[in-house]
Amino acid sequence: GAVVSQHPSRVICKSGTSVKIECRSLDFQATTMFWYRQFPKQSLMLMATSNEGSKATYEQGVEKDKFLINHASLTLSTLTVTSAHPEDSSFYICSASGGMNTGELFFGEGSRLTVL
């Protein structure tokens, strides 16, 4: 299947700093990427839909100024957690869709963010 790469896999930062997470589709062009957040022992919650060349669409309750999403190319979307706080500590996962008639989505390995 298609490969989606996410980086970094783990990051620890101090409260108040910003952290950028990258999501890349390695062998296909992804017109649409999705960002999810997962709390311990809970399922994934969709945060936002990222479309190449346009503004991201955020789900209700997700602060767009807090979680900046940029989808500048067909193979890269980034999520920046700005002014991170301990409550932002979570597992963030991206998925990508595009050029696949089946509608199947492929997921990155996830990024574990810990804010001290």
Added chain:
Amino acid sequence: KQEVTQIPAALSVPEGENLVLNCSFTDSAIYNLQWFRQDPGKGLTSLLLIQSSQREQTSGRLNASLDKSSGRSTLYIAASQPGDSATYLCAVILNDYKLSFGAGTTVTVRA
């Protein structure tokens, strides 16, 4: 709003036993349904994708069925192995590619 429920939340079986994982969803207007596996602290691995026009998909020891009219999907894992221990997530895919996930079933296969 689409709600996805997975039962049971956890399951422990001896090696060799068949596994049956259930997923139900409230809105039958889905595009696809996808089953994933998640190992602790890891991302998602896609297991099976069932398109809305299909009734089942098979891959090796895995078989997934889909009944849109009743809002149900079942994942069968035959002859379970300790390596099958993981959390299994069901997700329904809407026409705009958004997914709604169930909370998952955590499976433990005892050697």
